[in-house]
Amino acid sequence: MSATNFNTKNDTFRKLMGNGLTYRVPRFQRDYSWGEEEWDDLWQDILGTVKDGGEPAHYMGYLVLQSADDKMFDVIDGQQRLTTLNIVVLAALRHLKRLLEQGRDVEATQQRLDGLRQTYIGYLDPVTLVARSKLSLNRNNDTYFQTYLVPLSENPPQRKNKTSENALRKAYEWFSKALQEQLRGASDPGREVARLVDTMSDRLFFTVITVTDELNAYKVFETLNARGVRLSATDLLKNYLFSVLHREGQHEHELRSLDDRWERIVGQLQAESFPDFLRFHWISRRNFVRQTDLFKTIRNHVRGRAEVFALLSAMDEDMDTYLALTSPDHSNWPSSARDQAKLLKMFSVRQPYPLLMAAKRRLDDGDFERLLKAIVVMSFRYNIIGGLQAAAQEQAYHTEAQRVTNGEHTTLLHMLEGIRSVYPTDATFVAAFSEKSIAVSQSRNRKIACYILCELEQQRSGLSPDLDSPGLSLEHICPTNPNGGWSAFTDEELETMTSRLGNMALLQTSANKQLGNAEFPAKRSIYADSIYTLTRDVAECEDWTPNAIIERQKKLARMASAIWRIPQLS
Known part of the structure; x- marks a missing residue:
């Protein structure tokens, strides 16, 4: 400035x-x-x-x-x-x-x-x-x-x-x-x-x-790192939109109508979430924009009464999709679609939101749910297992959102082909999964590890463990802090191998409490009685070593490539 x-x-x-x-x-x-x-x-x-x-x-x-x-x-x-x-x-x-x-x-x-x-x-x-x-x-x-x-x-x-x-x-x-x-x-x-x-x-x-003007005020809010900044930026946009109507001499009832619609949108989204929603909404319909340039971009495009009301109507149309993705438990989507939205939220992956908003306006409910499920698979391969660049992913989803909005891509297959670049190949995915470690000190990571093992268990035995059940627990076969009896592991291997997926298994919570930091021979009998087949498989090992972890994880990776896959792209 x-x-x-x-x-x-x-x-x-x-x-x-x-x-x-x-x-x-x-x-x-x-x-x-x-x-x-x-x-x-x-x-x-x-x-x-x-x-x-x-x-x-x-x-x-x-x-x-x-x-x-x-x-x-x-x-x-x-x-x-x-x-x-x-x-x-x-x-x-x-x-x-x-x-x-x-x-x-x-x-x-x-x-x-x-x-x-x-x-x-x-x-x-x-x-x-x-x-x-x-x-x-x-x-x-x-x-x-x-x-x-x-x-x-x-x-x-x-x-x-x-x-x-x-x-x-x-x-x-x-x-x-x-x-x-x-x-x-x-x-x-x-x-x-x-x-x-x-x-x-x-x-x-x-x-x-x-x-001197709204744009410079917005830049101030983007610069200040102070309490309430995001809410003020939301108010600033509102004031700008009303100033547009005021300049055109609109009647009081029109101003009040605009105010009511605005308050309803911001009230449902909560003011602190509104800037994020507005950016995803804008990207889904127009050009890609960073949060810092959002106000300037809207100000350049929305200059008259028609554009103000068009913006509000478009936000109205996309708001339910955004809320269903960010608060799936409260949406009116079918339970199967809500479950997919919950997974995307658990992954903390938001880059696909613009495409999903655009697709919801274009596809029927069945194809939209199939797209959502495919994006969950892509996000699992790309973000959770691959840890690949989010910037490239964001650009791919934005580009496809533009194609959908412009009518270039109108079918589910078109959209899947449009985002093929963020779908790691089977070979890439298996290689990354075979070496994946997840530190479960954070509750989100622990839940993701449990989710992976639950899906693998269903593939292996047909049993569908309840991810949210208090009776389900995550077991580290070689403990993260062993008291002894694990001489097959060097100190460095204990540091690196215990957080590998191959070292993790599902157990009933009551059984896990019995084990504590017991040595592997004592654990084998508990594993052998487990209701989970993948856990019983561990009991067939004579000893638990770094090589056993590596080999088990390779087998799990091959199973994973059959679970998290998109047939149209594989």
């Missing part, structure tokens, strides 16, 4: 609000949502600055503003903090107003009330009591804020309010009460109120980043 489009500096709350500038929460920004936990945290920070010998400065984090004229600033990130600090000041002014009504030091109290209001809140017309506030909130909150809080209402309405309006009211009441407790017993409460506001305003400071 050039210096002309980006400015950063540290400013205290006093400098922000006392400089004659105005701040506006964009119309369709999120509503006020802070609660008691956040209020109390902020209040403790404030008290830490105002007490005798307190903090000389307290950092409030980033505040991202957007302005074209350096007079009116849109609050892109930081509205919850900025709004709440304004409510703290309003609670203080409310206390001064009560002192006036009680006739306490009227002249000095009025001066303090007027001075603090003019510095931090803005001008209040003495005849109409209409606020000319330095801060305005979004379309759901501003009317309540300006009508009841800025004029220092003693009894803001509690009924028929929006949830966020109630949050504003409760914050106003909470800080009023906290301030009363803090001033209890003060000999000159008016003076103490003014001292508290001025002191906190001089000691609370922000890193203020000012940008």
